Amino acid sequence: MKRFERVLAVALPVAQPNFDTDQILPARYLQKPRANDFGAYLFRDLRFRSDGSEVPDFPLNQPAYRDARIVVAEANFACGSSREHAVWALGDHGFRAVIAPSFGDIFLSNALKNGLLPVVLPSDVVAPMLRALLAQPGSRVAVDLEAQTVTGPDRSVHAFAIDPFSKRCLLQGQDELDYTLDQLGHIEAFERRVAAGSA
Secondary structure, eight states: OOOOSEEEEEEEEEOOTTOBHHHHSOGGGTTSOTTSOGGGGTTHHHHBOTTSOBOTTSGGGSGGGTTOOEEEEOSSBTBSSOOTHHHHHHHHHTOOEEEESOBOHHHHHHHHHTTOEEEEOOHHHHHHHHHHHHHSTTOEEEEETTTTEEEOTTOOEEEOOOOHHHHHHHHHTOOHHHHHHHTHHHHHHHHHHHHHTOO
16 A cells, blocks of 8 residues: 555545446446556546547546645545445545545545545535635645645645544555454563463
């Protein structure tokens, strides 16, 4: 998993509440092997017509947003089915963080376990940020995990919360398995003490 420290990047506005995981990654791609580049399937039915040509009005197809690495979305982003593949699609495309007033619960958990930082900010912070991104395509947002802050396109700074374990894993670039393996020496020492009857 890639370490997350600070990202300063173009932000993609998703100005639609209840944007579900099927819109992020259509269900027909769920049988693809993880080795595939799921970024190619991201927002597939919104980004492309049935003949494969781009939908020009979709923000990610517009030149100013093509290099976006942060999503700023409305409330209840990634609701719906519990597909981890939606996180893979965002991550494989290059997105490192998603900012919204709220997320689908399972998406939030999946994101943290796959190196994608979900940032919850109040609606009255996200709404003007979305308006600014739509009014000035190509505007950048900064997300600093160590400081737990987001700097908007207007340079206003907003604090966000994250649980300490998830923060540690993201900063170290570790998933839960990596963390467990990192503790292997302690686990083996504990098992030896148990076997010796001194735990």
